[in-house]
Amino acid sequence: MGVEERRQQLIGVALDLFSRRSPDEVSIDEIATAAGISRPLVYHYFPGKLSLYEAALKRASEDLASRFAEPREGPLGARLLRVMSRYFDFVDEHGPGFSALMRGGPAVGSSTTNALIDSVRQAAYDQMLSHLGVTEASPRLELVVRSWISLAESTALLWLDGRRVPRAELELQLVHDFAALAAVGAAHDADMAELLRTMAKDEPADGPFAELVGRLVALGY
Amino acid sequence: MGVEERRQQLIGVALDLFSRRSPDEVSIDEIATAAGISRPLVYHYFPGKLSLYEAALKRASEDLASRFAEPREGPLGARLLRVMSRYFDFVDEHGPGFSALMRGGPAVGSSTTNALIDSVRQAAYDQMLSHLGVTEASPRLELVVRSWISLAESTALLWLDGRRVPRAELELQLVHDFAALAAVGAAHDADMAELLRTMAKDEPADGPFAELVGRLVALGY
Numbered sequence: 001m002g003v004e005e006r007r008q009q010l011i012g013v014a015l016d017l018f019s020r021r022s023p024d025e026v027s028i029d030e031i032a033t034a035a036g037i038s039r040p041l042v043y044h045y046f047p048g049k050l051s052l053y054e055a056a057l058k059r060a061s062e063d064l065a066s067r068f069a070e071p072r073e074g075p076l077g078a079r080l081l082r083v084m085s086r087y088f089d090f091v092d093e094h095g096p097g098f099s100a101l102m103r104g105g106p107a108v109g110s111s112t113t114n115a116l117i118d119s120v121r122q123a124a125y126d127q128m129l130s131h132l133g134v135t136e137a138s139p140r141l142e143l144v145v146r147s148w149i150s151l152a153e154s155t156a157l158l159w160l161d162g163r164r165v166p167r168a169e170l171e172l173q174l175v176h177d178f179a180a181l182a183a184v185g186a187a188h189d190a191d192m193a194e195l196l197r198t199m200a201k202d203e204p205a206d207g208p209f210a211e212l213v214g215r216l217v218a219l220g221y
Numbered sequence: 222m223g224v225e226e227r228r229q230q231l232i233g234v235a236l237d238l239f240s241r242r243s244p245d246e247v248s249i250d251e252i253a254t255a256a257g258i259s260r261p262l263v264y265h266y267f268p269g270k271l272s273l274y275e276a277a278l279k280r281a282s283e284d285l286a287s288r289f290a291e292p293r294e295g296p297l298g299a300r301l302l303r304v305m306s307r308y309f310d311f312v313d314e315h316g317p318g319f320s321a322l323m324r325g326g327p328a329v330g331s332s333t334t335n336a337l338i339d340s341v342r343q344a345a346y347d348q349m350l351s352h353l354g355v356t357e358a359s360p361r362l363e364l365v366v367r368s369w370i371s372l373a374e375s376t377a378l379l380w381l382d383g384r385r386v387p388r389a390e391l392e393l394q395l396v397h398d399f400a401a402l403a404a405v406g407a408a409h410d411a412d413m414a415e416l417l418r419t420m421a422k423d424e425p426a427d428g429p430f431a432e433l434v435g436r437l438v439a440l441g442y
Contacts, residue, residue: 103335114324139385143376147398150375154368164360173409177368180401187436188394196440215408219417 007045007055010035015056019094023053023101054112057101061116064090065123072131076199077175077208079131084152084171091156092167099160102153124149132195140189148178176212228266228276231256236277240315244274244322275333278322282337285311286344293352297420298396298429300352305373305392312377313388320381323374345370353416361410369399397433 001009013035017026028049032039046052067086070079091098101113128145129137137145152174159170182199185192203209222230234256238247249270253260267273288307291300312319322334349366350358358366373395380391403420406413424430 139383143379143386143391146379147372147375151368151372154371155364158364158367162360165364169409170364173405176405176408177402180405181398183437184394184397184401184433186440187397187433188390193440212405212408216404219407219414 003045006037010037010042010045010052011055011059014052015059015094015097018053018056019060019097021096022099023097028052050110054110054116057113057116060094060097061120065120068124068127070127070131075203075207076131077179077203077210080175080178081171081208083127084174085168087152088156088159088167088171091160095160099157102157121146121149132199134195138189138191140185140192141195144181144185144192148174148181151177151181172208172211175208179209179212224266227258231258231263231266231273232276232280235273236280236315236318239274239277240281240318242317243320244318249273271331275331275337278334278337281315281318282341286341289345289348291348291352296424296428297352298400298424298431301396301399302392302429304348305395306389308373309377309380309388309392312381316381320378323378342367342370353420355416359410359412361406361413362416365402365406365413369395369402372398372402393429393432396429400430400433 010031014026014031017031017034026049028042029039031052032042035042042052046055064087067090068083070083073079101117125142125145128149129135129141132141132145134141155170155174155177159165159167179199182192182196186196187193200209231252235247235252238252238255247270249263250260252273253263256263263273267276285308288311289304291304294300322338346363346366349370350356350362353362353366355362376391376395376398380386380388400420403413403417407417408414421430
């Protein structure tokens with residue numbers, strides 16, 4: 001194998017291990033064994049566990065960011081639902097590593113890892129604005145979108161802790177949460193009200209936004 | 222001064238400095254100067270900056286947790302609004318230190334600091350359940366309450382970053398967000414629907430929950 005090929009293979013093996021258990025439980029020896037090479041050879045490619053962890057995390061964060069990409073076609077609610085489904089796929093695939101990373105701690109809280117987390121949040125934010133057809137967000141819209149992204153994170157972390165609510169329900173709930181937070185934003189801000197009107201205009205009667213309204217009406221609200 | 226009295230004074234001085242700037246920018250020399258004692262004397266009471274930081278953070282976290290305490294009297298919406306006002310008081314008083322802590326990083330992300338953050342989140346969660354009159358939360362209710370607490374954190378952090386929306390509006394918005402997330406929960410879960418009905422029953426026409434509904438109706442929803 002060439003140098004770059006070997007590095008990429010090691011990153012893949014490490015990411016798999018770092019995903020399935022808390023990263024501080026994974027040793028270089030274990031990574032070497034899983035990759036079928038010697039421990040000194042691992043150190044030949046990566047100076048230490050942290051640099052290998054950061055490389056694995058970089059790959060994972062690019063993967064996660066890509067899951068927010070979605071063609072700008074069709075109604076918004078259905079698009080968000082597809083994005084949430086891919087988001088939970090990712091969370092499912094990387095569960096223990098995702099939890100350890102997002103809960104922070106000495107083993108995973110370096111400035112590099114924080115910068116990678118921020119880059120994923122920024123990519124998700126940019127994608128959301130683009131789906132909303134907005135280039136310059138008002139402070140209120142920025143708040144709605146960024147706080148919804150943090151809501152998606154905390155919902156995913158709570159789901160991983162026992163998986164007591166089926167993930168498909170949570171994917172739909174998060175789309176509904178976005179609509180609900182946007183509606184609260186609209187109740188506070190004229191620009192948000194205008195945006196919500198545009199969002200609602202193209203929603204079909206069987207889309208997730210209409211479904212939320214239908215469920216609330218059925219409850220008597 | 223007695224030993225305990227001196228320790229408490231140092232914690233107060235350190236907390237003040239750690240609140241006003243990012244903790245990694247605050248030196249032991251500076252704390253000693255602000256306390257009017259020598260650097261070696263600081264080390265006599267605390268073995269290092271981290272232990273002093275953790276002691277200051279412990280005091281701040283007890284302070285923050287106490288702000289969620291609120292008599293179980295009167296309508297829920299008004300209670301939550303008072304809690305949010307005290308929460309933003311805290312965030313305002315400790316802005317830079319709060320940001321640095323919640324954004325994590327090597328200087329502040331020890332397992333002790335993470336445990337303190339978790340203890341505040343748990344105190345807020347317990348208070349919320351108690352306000353809702355619930356002793357055993359369903360998985361869905363737990364999700365709604367815990368994810369709303371994370372929403373309050375991210376909203377406060379975004380507010381600190383430029384303060385582009387008046388805090389009083391955000392305090393009210395967060396109370397509205399809770400109602401909105403509870404409504405979405407109710408659309409997904411019969412127990413949540415029952416709880417929302419109980420919440421709404423005692424709300425006065427001039428309370429924050431009724432105000433949200435009024436604003437949304439005025440927008441044509």
